[in-house]
Amino acid sequence: MTEKGYFSPDIADLLATVRDTLKQVAPQLERGPAYQLHVSGFLLELALRELESGDTAAVHSQQRLSRLLGAEGSAVELTWKLCRALRAGALDARWDEVLQVLLEDNVERVRIVRPDVLAAEHRPQTT
Amino acid sequence: MSDARADGFDDLRAAVRRRFGASAAIDKLSVPSLGGSNRTVVFDLVEGAARRRLVSRQETLVTDHSPFLPPADQFRTMQAVYRHGFPVPEPVFEYDAADGMGAGFVSAFVEGETFPKALVESEQFAAVRPRLLVQFGELLAQLHSLPPAEFGFLRQWPDSVDALQAQRRRIDHYGEPHPALELALRWLERHRPPPAPAPAVFLHGDFRIGNIMAGPRGVTAVLDWECSHLGAPLEDLGWLSTRSWRFGRPQLPVGGIGPWQPFLDAYRGAGGGHADPESIRYWQVFGLMRWTVLNIMQAFEHVHRGRRGPVFAACGRNTALIEYELLMTLAGRYD
Numbered sequence: 369m370t371e372k373g374y375f376s377p378d379i380a381d382l383l384a385t386v387r388d389t390l391k392q393v394a395p396q397l398e399r400g401p402a403y404q405l406h407v408s409g410f411l412l413e414l415a416l417r418e419l420e421s422g423d424t425a426a427v428h429s430q431q432r433l434s435r436l437l438g439a440e441g442s443a444v445e446l447t448w449k450l451c452r453a454l455r456a457g458a459l460d461a462r463w464d465e466v467l468q469v470l471l472e473d474n475v476e477r478v479r480i481v482r483p484d485v486l487a488a489e490h491r492p493q494t495t
Numbered sequence: 496m497s498d499a500r501a502d503g504f505d506d507l508r509a510a511v512r513r514r515f516g517a518s519a520a521i522d523k524l525s526v527p528s529l530g531g532s533n534r535t536v537v538f539d540l541v542e543g544a545a546r547r548r549l550v551s552r553q554e555t556l557v558t559d560h561s562p563f564l565p566p567a568d569q570f571r572t573m574q575a576v577y578r579h580g581f582p583v584p585e586p587v588f589e590y591d592a593a594d595g596m597g598a599g600f601v602s603a604f605v606e607g608e609t610f611p612k613a614l615v616e617s618e619q620f621a622a623v624r625p626r627l628l629v630q631f632g633e634l635l636a637q638l639h640s641l642p643p644a645e646f647g648f649l650r651q652w653p654d655s656v657d658a659l660q661a662q663r664r665r666i667d668h669y670g671e672p673h674p675a676l677e678l679a680l681r682w683l684e685r686h687r688p689p690p691a692p693a694p695a696v697f698l699h700g701d702f703r704i705g706n707i708m709a710g711p712r713g714v715t716a717v718l719d720w721e722c723s724h725l726g727a728p729l730e731d732l733g734w735l736s737t738r739s740w741r742f743g744r745p746q747l748p749v750g751g752i753g754p755w756q757p758f759l760d761a762y763r764g765a766g767g768g769h770a771d772p773e774s775i776r777y778w779q780v781f782g783l784m785r786w787t788v789l790n791i792m793q794a795f796e797h798v799h800r801g802r803r804g805p806v807f808a809a810c811g812r813n814t815a816l817i818e819y820e821l822l823m824t825l826a827g828r829y830d
């Protein structure tokens with residue numbers, strides 16, 4: 369039994385239940401409403417993955433950007449700082465390095481949103 | 496007949512009667528739920544024994560920094576291209592203040608398929624796809640050769656002045672930090688093509704699968720003129736071939752429909768200028784950047800302006816997917 373076993377189903381189960389129900393109902397609807405349900409199901413899948421990964425992506429992003437910029441701050445503060453530096457051309461000489469950092473950052477977000485669209489080199493390792 | 500019911504369409508009914516007489520009626524109404532920036536109603540205009548299927552579009556997204564043309568300019572654009580025999584739904588009438596329906600217009604209904612998956616993948620359209628490739632080239636060449644002077648009213652909009660700067664201003668307005676977009680904007684700034692010797696041409700601005708209607712014999716209509724502007728012709732070619740618009744078939748650059756050559760041959764053969772994949776690549780990067788900005792806009796309206804819905808919410812998170820394609824393209828790993 370889990371720590372919260374007396375208050376089940378847990379939140380992941382609740383989201384998955386709604387997602388599965390939407391999948392069952394959608395084929396019975398016309399194209400427009402079915403599409404709305406399909407997208408709603410996609411949002412629930414995404415929420416489930418984010419729930420599972422916690423704040424990993426944000427923590428990693430803060431660490432990467434801090435190293436790249438040689439500065440301290442929250443992930444949001446550092447992201448704004450990076451945006452300003454890019455627009456000013458201050459990172460033109462470090463183009464490949466910046467591109468690599470942004471790609472690593474982005475891949476973690478895509479793993480939450482739709483991991484199936486990632487190129488093979490970026491897909492999560494399965495054991 | 497729906498006249499006797501309180502069906503929520505009294506305004507449309509009155510607008511039709513103002514133009515077609517007190518005996519005109521509307522019938523067989525349907526409200527497609529797809530579509531992001533307009534309220535769309537499809538209906539029959541009934542005049543005695545005659546019936547005509549029409550489409551009403553009312554503006555629902557009225558916002559500062561909107562990337563969309565006001566309906567009056569969309570209507571004027573459609574009138575101009577219709578006069579030149581381009582396959583666009585015939586513009587029928589524009590709403591005015593007396594209608595009390597806000598901005599919008601009514602055009603003819605055209606039969607055909609717009610659903611991307613059907614056009615790109617289905618067996619039903621397998622034999623039509625080679626024809627579509629050629630038609631896409633011919634239609635874009637036709638649009639790009641229309642006299643720009645007839646579209647002078649579009650010069651006032653930011654995308655006609657400087658396409659890059661227009662996107663940058665929208666990013667600033669939405670107020671979200673997107674380093675991938677800043678990187679792309681920087682790349683686009685540093686790789687700007689030299690100014691064209693010829694004047695800017697008329698662009699559809701959103702010529703892609705999803706806005707092109709087709710039937711068994713090919714294209715039946717080109718829809719959605721809300722992003723039309725003046726600019727470089729390759730911008731339209733880049734948008735059509737932007738990776739996000741290949742609908743799961745990235746190996747087929749022309750909208751997921753087919754390869755470059757038949758399309759480019761048709762474009763050149765119909766009077767379009769020189770175009771090759773390398774010169775179009777700049778506008779594919781621009782297209783990925785622009786598509787990200789459009790998604791940020793939809794999420795902005797969802798979060799901050801009360802225009803709620805799962806599709807708009809998904810747009811916000813989908814920016815990560817488009818930025819992935821953008822970064823992989825800039826890294827030379829996607830073409």
